[in-house]
Structure formats: C-alpha cells, structure tokens
Amino acid sequence: MFKLALRNIFRQKIHTLMTLAAVITGIAGIILAGGWVQDIYVQLGEALIHSQSGHLQVYRQGYFAAGSRSPEKFLMDSPDTLKQHITNNPEVKQVMARLNFSGLLNNGRSDLPIIGEGVEPELEAELGSSVRITAGRQLNDSDAFGILLGKGVAQALQLKPGDPVTLLVNTLDGALNSLDFQVTGIFQSFSNDFDARAIRIPLAAAQELLGTGGVNALVISLQHTEETDQVAAKLKQWLDSSRLEIKTWVELNDFYEKTVELYKGQFGVLQLIILVMVLLSVANSVNMSIFERVGEFGTMMALGNRSNQVFWLIISENLLLGLIGGGLGTCVGILLAMIISAIGIPMPPPPNADIGYIAHILIVPSVLLLALGTGFIATVLAAILPARHVSHVPVVDALRQNI
Numbered sequence: 001m002f003k004l005a006l007r008n009i010f011r012q013k014i015h016t017l018m019t020l021a022a023v024i025t026g027i028a029g030i031i032l033a034g035g036w037v038q039d040i041y042v043q044l045g046e047a048l049i050h051s052q053s054g055h056l057q058v059y060r061q062g063y064f065a066a067g068s069r070s071p072e073k074f075l076m077d078s079p080d081t082l083k084q085h086i087t088n089n090p091e092v093k094q095v096m097a098r099l100n101f102s103g104l105l106n107n108g109r110s111d112l113p114i115i116g117e118g119v120e121p122e123l124e125a126e127l128g129s130s131v132r133i134t135a136g137r138q139l140n141d142s143d144a145f146g147i148l149l150g151k152g153v154a155q156a157l158q159l160k161p162g163d164p165v166t167l168l169v170n171t172l173d174g175a176l177n178s179l180d181f182q183v184t185g186i187f188q189s190f191s192n193d194f195d196a197r198a199i200r201i202p203l204a205a206a207q208e209l210l211g212t213g214g215v216n217a218l219v220i221s222l223q224h225t226e227e228t229d230q231v232a233a234k235l236k237q238w239l240d241s242s243r244l245e246i247k248t249w250v251e252l253n254d255f256y257e258k259t260v261e262l263y264k265g266q267f268g269v270l271q272l273i274i275l276v277m278v279l280l281s282v283a284n285s286v287n288m289s290i291f292e293r294v295g296e297f298g299t300m301m302a303l304g305n306r307s308n309q310v311f312w313l314i315i316s317e318n319l320l321l322g323l324i325g326g327g328l329g330t331c332v333g334i335l336l337a338m339i340i341s342a343i344g345i346p347m348p349p350p351p352n353a354d355i356g357y358i359a360h361i362l363i364v365p366s367v368l369l370l371a372l373g374t375g376f377i378a379t380v381l382a383a384i385l386p387a388r389h390v391s392h393v394p395v396v397d398a399l400r401q402n403i
Contacts, residue, residue, distance in 0.1 A: 005319075012289055012293075019285040019286060019379070022278055023278060024328050025278075026278035026281075028333035030271060030371035031363075033271075037264075039360050041260055044350065048249060049225065050128055050130040052194065052253075054096075054220055056219075056232055057219050059076075059246075060075070061243050062074060089235070091224070092222060093221045095219070096221075098118065098219055104168045107165055108164075111168075114198070115197050119200050119202070131188070133187055134187065137184055145182060146181065146184035147181035147200070147201050148185050151187065153195070153196065166179070166180050177211065178209075181201060228248050232246055274374070275378055282378055294393060295400075298395055298400075308391065315387055322378075323376065325379060326372045330371065337361035341362075344358040345360070
C-alpha cells in the first residue's frame with residue numbers, strides 16, 4: 001500500500017508540490033513564530049535577572065510579604081556563614097548581600113523620596129550585565145561614599161556624575177541620620193519605575209546610615225538559569241529550619257509571569273490560525289488531486305479492490321505527504337531561524353521600559369515537535385472527507401470519469 005502510495009505521490013507532481021508547499025509554509029511559520037516567542041521569554045527573563053533580582057534571593061521568613069514596609073524588622077545579622085554555605089553549591093556562581101532602605105535624597109535645592117539598596121559594588125556590577133551606565137561609571141569597592149542614581153532620579157534632581165548629594169534616612173532606632181555622597185554614575189535598568197526611584201550605595205555606607213551590621217537579602221547568581229528551580233528546592237530544605245525563605249526570579253517578578261501568559265495566549269491563537277490555513281490549503285490541493293483521479297479509483301474497484309482499500313490508499317498518500325512535508329518544513333524553518341538570528345530583529349522597548357533589544361529565533365525542540373505535529377495532522381485530516389466520499393462512489397459512475 002505504501003509503495004503504491006509513494007509512486008502515486010511522485011506521479012502527481014503538480015498536486016504533490018502544491019500540498020508540500022502549503023505544509024512547508026505552515027510548519028516553517030510555526031517554528032519562526034514559536035522561536036521568536038521563546039526568545040522573548042529568555043531575553044525578558046535574563047534582563048530581569050541581570051538588572052535587579054538575580055536568580056534567587058534569600059530572606060528572613062515574612063520579608064517577602066511585609067518587608068517592603070518595614071525592612072528593618074527582617075534583618076539577617078550574620079550573613080557570612082550563610083553566604084559560605086550557599087556558595088559551596090557547585091551550581092552557584094556568586095552570592096551578594098543587599099540592605100534595603102528608603103529615605104530622602106537632597107541635591108542642595110530640593111528633596112526626592114527614594115528607595116535605596118546597599119550593595120557589594122563589584123559583585124553587583126558583575127551580576128548587572130543588563131544595567132546600562134548612561135553617564136559616569138559603576139561603583140567599585142574603593143568608593144566608600146559613592147552613589148549610583150537611577151536615570152529618573154538623576155533627571156528629577158538634575159544631577160550628573162561628580163555632583164555631591166546628601167542622603168537622609170531613619171536609623172533602626174528611629175533617629176534621623178544623613179551622609180554625604182558623590183555621584184559616580186547614572187544607571188538605566190529594565191524598568192522605568194525602578195529607575196525613577198532607585199539609588200545604590202556601598203553596603204558598608206548603608207549599614208552606617210541605618211546603624212546596623214545586618215542585611216535584608218542574599219542575592220544568588222547561578223551558573224545557568226535552567227538550574228534555578230533545582231537549586232531553590234535544594235536550598236529550601238536547609239533554609240526552612242533556619243527560619244529563612246527563598247524566592248526564585250520568577251516569583252520576584254510578577255510582570256514576567258503575566259507577560260508569558262499574554263504571549264502564550266497570542267501564540268496559541270497564531271498556531272490555530274496557521275493550522276486552519278494549512279488545513280484549508282492542503283484540503284484544496286488534496287480535493288483537486290483526488291477528484292481528478294476518480295476514474296483511476298473506479299478502475300481499481302472494478303479490478304476487485306474494495307472501497308476501504310481505496311480509502312486507505314488515499315490516507316497513506318497523505319501520511320507520506322505529511323511526513324515528507326514535515327521533514328522539509330522543519331529543515332526550512334531551522335534554516336530560516338538561523339539566518340534571521342544571524343541578522344537579528346531590532347525590537348522596540350517592552351512596556352515600562354525604554355531600552356530596545358535585538359530579537360532572535362530560538363530553535364526549541366518542543367516547538368519543532370509542535371510544528372511537525374501540526375503539519376502532519378493537518379495533512380491527514382484534510383484527506384479524510386474526500387477519501388471517504390470517493391471510496392463510496394459507485395464503480396459505474398467512477399468509470400465514467402475515464403471517458
């Protein structure tokens with residue numbers, strides 16, 4: 001049956017090419033669309049990881065729910081031992097401490113409410129590969145009283161690198177404390193909202209301001225993003241007994257989950273549209289091919305072949321067309337993805353950001369299987385109704401088509 005079906009495919013060259021063109025176009029379209037969407041997920045995730053959150057963060061229990069209002073109540077007093085334990089995991093690249101606070105930043109003329117982070121400068125600079133320094137330079141460990149300003153903060157207070165500023169905060173005891181800093185640089189991260197209120201100063205300076213030796217969070221950077229859930233599960237067992245909690249970068253960035261859900265819905269609709277288009281295109285080509293061959297099928301039935309054999313011959317032809325078209329479509333999709341990725345697709349800034357990026361088409365095994373399955377199923381489904389109709393045409397009526 002399959003040998004005869006294969007011969008029929010190569011005999012009906014024009015119809016075969018029409019069917020294969022529809023299948024290949026549909027499969028390549030799904031591969032390109034799916035690879036583009038997957039690239040959005042990856043680039044958005046990496047931008048969030050390497051500008052703000054890191055891969056994992058460790059807090060005192062309850063900080064994630066209420067710590068933003070009272071960070072001083074959720075301090076880890078001796079983080080060095082904890083850092084050493086986490087660093088011993090081979091998947092961990094580095095661990096850095098942060099101390100969060102809020103206060104007022106003064107430029108000598110006006111004040112601006114800010115959210116601040118006391119950071120370990122050189123470790124943060126290594127993590128923050130997605131943070132763009134728009135003026136000046138990054139903090140380094142020798143900047144005892146240097147300060148990095150978000151782009152929005154610098155614009156609001158009309159500050160530039162080298163300008164002096166004063167930072168006023170409440171200590172843990174409730175007293176007011178202030179320190180003078182010098183602007184070393186202005187940064188731009190993924191989020192405009194963050195840049196409009198955020199500053200960064202050395203951890204030692206933040207601890208001096210607040211009058212504490214503790215920290216609020218340990219930020220963990222991993223060797224590979226794919227290991228995030230595995231490392232989080234491993235550390236959680238040990239941290240629970242120490243009254244600490246761990247959060248992954250996905251849990252820390254609610255915006256990411258909502259964006260993924262949005263694009264999944266859009267890709268699902270796109271996939272359905274492509275499936276319908278392939279189904280209609282293939283159905284048109286298959287119908288033309290089958291109904292032009294009614295006389296041929298009538299001759300087969302006159303020679304003793306049953307109607308179900310004719311039906312399965314047509315289905316077999318389309319099974320082979322689906323397999324051939326699927327293989328060719330997958331190869332074409334991969335080739336186009338590689339070419340487009342080599343060139344790059346300039347993309348506008350995402351919502352709440354003003355930094356564009358260069359998109360690529362990722363080659364994802366799950367998307368390849370989805371595209372192959374969609375093309376194959378569409379090709380087979382398109383043949384069922386015409387094959388059933390032709391196989392039930394009376395032999396005499398079918399033979400008349402040969403005249």
